[in-house]
Amino acid sequence: MAMEGGTTMYKRAFSICLLSAALIGAVTACGHNTSAPSPNVKQSARNAKGVPKNVKTGNNESATTKVSPPNLGAGAKLFASTCQSCHGKTGGGTSQGPKLAASAAVVSRFGTETALEAFVAHNMPATDPGSLSAQQSVNVSGYVWSLAKK
Numbered sequence: 001m002a003m004e005g006g007t008t009m010y011k012r013a014f015s016i017c018l019l020s021a022a023l024i025g026a027v028t029a030c031g032h033n034t035s036a037p038s039p040n041v042k043q044s045a046r047n048a049k050g051v052p053k054n055v056k057t058g059n060n061e062s063a064t065t066k067v068s069p070p071n072l073g074a075g076a077k078l079f080a081s082t083c084q085s086c087h088g089k090t091g092g093g094t095s096q097g098p099k100l101a102a103s104a105a106v107v108s109r110f111g112t113e114t115a116l117e118a119f120v121a122h123n124m125p126a127t128d129p130g131s132l133s134a135q136q137s138v139n140v141s142g143y144v145w146s147l148a149k150k
Contacts (some may be wrong), residue, residue: 067134070142076148078140103110106148
């Protein structure tokens, strides 16, 4: 009888492990980095020229391209065209991307808007990481930061 209860416990533990592995695989498959940002990103995500460090710049921009402060209107448009398919129309999250709106998790994970900019520049969109220009990264991360702080 004790052996039968132990077997049930092992089956339950095995099921939990399988479920965890499936969830991790699903998150990884959609391109989201589940690890915390590196400590050096939080400290200084921008170089002396105001560009997020290690940004892959598109549209023939160089790494020394100066970016303007976030334009939330442009960020909202970019979010609608690039991000909402995974994160939902209002940032409420989907099965493919985490909730961003009114999300203490976004704020606590990144700590600063510039750390979020660096993450977005390197990892988003999930279908083409690093393809946003420096200004696009600043705009959309500013918009996402505003959503998260609501």
